[in-house]
Amino acid sequence: DTAVSQTPKYLVTQMGNDKSIKCEQNLGHDTMYWYKQDSKKFLKIMFSYNNKELIINETVPNRFSPKSPDKAHLNLHINSLELGDSAVYFCASSHGTGNTQYFGPGTRLLVL
């Protein structure tokens, strides 16, 4: 199946831990994104990579670090998790910027 996939789908962890969320797309896209969905369903962009280069880096704590090993993958590493990091994180990809973004299924992160 051609799609954007994320792992894990659910992540429950203790405050202070370090965790990673992985994203992969097999759509041949060259641009990938990470979003945080807040409680009001707004999607806030965090990062965007085009051809493995960072092109959008919104104001997020530097505890969040994206890594793009290749065009098909964009992982999100979070250090020293805090309660406020609890949210759903969506990965998306597109062909170039300004085109339709295809969203992954989301990762529900719960920090206890």
Added chain:
Amino acid sequence: EDKVVQSPLSLVVHEGDTVTLNCSYEVTNFRSLLWYKQEKKAPTFLFMLTSSGIEKKSGRLSSILDKKELFSILNITATQTGDSAIYLCAVEPPRGAQKLVFGQGTRLTINP
């Protein structure tokens, strides 16, 4: 598997025309349906619909949900060039999942 399908995938009209965008879904125990407008960066939230038959309105945009037939429409009247965007429909599955299932989007182009 939960599924959201939007149509048309692409639509080009002239300024002043009225457009109707469609979103159908197959989601068990559905909670809400959301419409987003995606321009250059992150999608911006337009509407959240939870009840069937109740129209939500915001200026020239309106949307309605039919939970019996499992679809929603987004209407834009007196379109303007600034309405050109990708419109995304997303469905929220049951309580506890708190994630969104996105459709593939409709690219709307308004020509002067």
